Amino acid sequence: MDIELRHLRAYLALCEEANYTRAAARLHLSQPALTRTIQQLERRVECRLIERSSRRFELTEEGAELLAHSRRIIADIDTVRDELRSRATLDVGFSWLLPDTWFAQTRTRYEALGGRISLHRVEDPMAALADRSIDIAIHRNEIRLPRHLASRVIGTEDRMLAVSVNSPLAHVEDLRWADLASYPLVVNVVSGTIHAGSWDPPYPDRAIITCTNFDEWIELVAADRGIGGVPILARTRAPHPGVVYRDIPDAPPSHVYLTWRAKPAPLRSVQRFLGIARDATPIDD
Structure with missing residues (x-):
């Protein structure tokens, strides 16, 4: 059978921690589950990776070679993942009249980092969030939010x-x-x-x-x-x-709000937009 990414991540964590208990906690696994994962990896590469006789945590020659490859492979995969996520299209919904100066500044900064924004004119931003047709809502009405949504005031308007x-x-x-x-x-x-x-x-x-x-x-x-x-x-x-x-x-005055799905944890693209929006020039007409 082929080596899976989970095997390499578990192996890398174990090598970095040099301890099964700490590595299992870092991976949110039980220690027996981590041990089984490492044993599976050894069977799939058909060689021993960790010295069994040593009192200290030591790698075999093959284990050290796999560690070097594992670091490179995981770093490459994480880099590709982060690059693709940074270019993800963020769906932003609004009901009417975007706060143009603030939004233009926020959009420019977000897209300068490689992301893309798709704007959607929606009658009911909260309904659009609920059915996941948008990622973030810009609205002006005060709403009692359900627990899975979070909101932030981004400015006031006369x-x-x-x-x-x-x-x-x-x-x-x-x-x-x-x-x-x-x-x-x-x-x-x-x-x-x-x-x-x-x-x-x-x-x-x-x-x-x-x-x-x-x-x-x-x-x-x-x-x-x-x-x-x-x-x-x-x-x-x-x-x-x-x-x-x-x-x-x-x-x-009325307030302008950003609202998004907070549970489960928001996508990285949403978090990036929120950070840029927080630092943009406040709306204050």
């Missing part, structure tokens, strides 16, 4: 009011956030950044009009079904002839 051009609010001066508490509210329940609870206390009889994506949301606002709140980059990135964007000085 928020502004969105109203129909036909709404009286399109022309009212000196608007404050509290002034908006009783108006009908359009809420994107999947990826929106505001809801009735965004006002404290919430207005008890407020009309709530729900939708499930940004396109529906902006058309409902344009139709004067209700008001909406949105990060300020929408003014330049999502203009609409039926919508007026108004600055509200005391509007609470």
Whole structure:
């Protein structure tokens, strides 16, 4: 039978530790399992690798030769594995309006290291993470995550009011956030950044009009079904002839999040992206 990589890794660990107990612990094996693996290796090379009579751990001449080859083989395989992993395509999902400056910087740094990013416009980033169609989600809505997901805030964005051009609010001066508490509210329940609870206390009889994506949301606002709140980059990135964007000085900011699968341990490509994202220029509009 052929020599397997597990045989060489076990042999290399044993030679480096010069002790079966320590090598077994390092490999997360029982000592008998490690002994059987080394015995299998000796049978497959048809020679003794470790001196049986010595009181110290010593290799035979053949054992020393195999050790040199094992180091080279494993180093070559690990190098190829790491190189291929570094070039893996990372699937990044977003629901709407990427934070462009931050993402451009992060993407450039990630791809400079040999990786590739594939962007996906998804209606529900959490669902896309669950079915593994994306590796990382960029989103703005606060979500109570299941235990297998982890999240990180990567920045904050000022928020502004969105109203129909036909709404009286399109022309009212000196608007404050509290002034908006009783108006009908359009809420994107999947990826929106505001809801009735965004006002404290919430207005008890407020009309709530729900939708499930940004396109529906902006058309409902344009139709004067209700008001909406949105990060300020929408003014330049999502203009609409039926919508007026108004600055509200005391509007609470929204956050931008990265979310990924934390269990089982994330892929190395995901970990690399997260490290680069952490060091990129913070989002702060």
